[in-house]
Amino acid sequence: MGIKSFLASRKNQQKTTIEVPLKVSDYMSTKLITFKSEDHIDKVIDSLIKYRISGGPVVNDKHELIGIISEGDCIKQISESRYHNLPMTNNTVESCMVKNVDTIDGNMNIFDAAQQFLESKHRRFPIVENGKLVGQISQKDILKAALAMKGDTWK
Numbered sequence: 296m297g298i299k300s301f302l303a304s305r306k307n308q309q310k311t312t313i314e315v316p317l318k319v320s321d322y323m324s325t326k327l328i329t330f331k332s333e334d335h336i337d338k339v340i341d342s343l344i345k346y347r348i349s350g351g352p353v354v355n356d357k358h359e360l361i362g363i364i365s366e367g368d369c370i371k372q373i374s375e376s377r378y379h380n381l382p383m384t385n386n387t388v389e390s391c392m393v394k395n396v397d398t399i400d401g402n403m404n405i406f407d408a409a410q411q412f413l414e415s416k417h418r419r420f421p422i423v424e425n426g427k428l429v430g431q432i433s434q435k436d437i438l439k440a441a442l443a444m445k446g447d448t449w450k
Contacts, residue, residue, distance in 0.1 A: 319408050320401035322440045323422055323430035329354045332389040340369050352421045353392050360421050360428045362392035398423050405440045
């Protein structure tokens with residue numbers, strides 16, 4: 296009776312790898328609520344409330360990303376309007392939106408995207424391909440991706 300080594304039998308076993316989507320494009324939203332620069336802030340506020348979103352991309356007629364507007368931008372506008380005792384009648388998205396927008400590549404790994412969220416403090420990142428807005432990834436999308444993987448394949 297000799298000692299049986301189980302090491303050799305483990306080496307010969309084939310590992311079955313489950314292919315898990317790890318790219319931003321696998322989890323991004325593509326049906327987006329977008330805004331135009333000429334839209335009035337009241338329309339934005341209505342949309343944010345109606346669709347239960349915290350902000351959205353601003354696009355031109357060619358569907359190119361030109362900015363992003365958030366609840367915070369709208370609240371700032373309301374606060375400044377009240378402070379200066381001016382009605383918000385002439386406030387458009389153009390005057391409130393952030394114009395220098397950080398984007399994420401749709402081919403980026405979901406974990407690298409999570410790191411981008413941590414470093415930037417953004418709640419969402421638009422995804423642009425060939426100059427056109429194609430989607431958006433949010434912090435919630437990252438959480439959904441993590442749940443879908445259930446922590447089994449953290450690579």
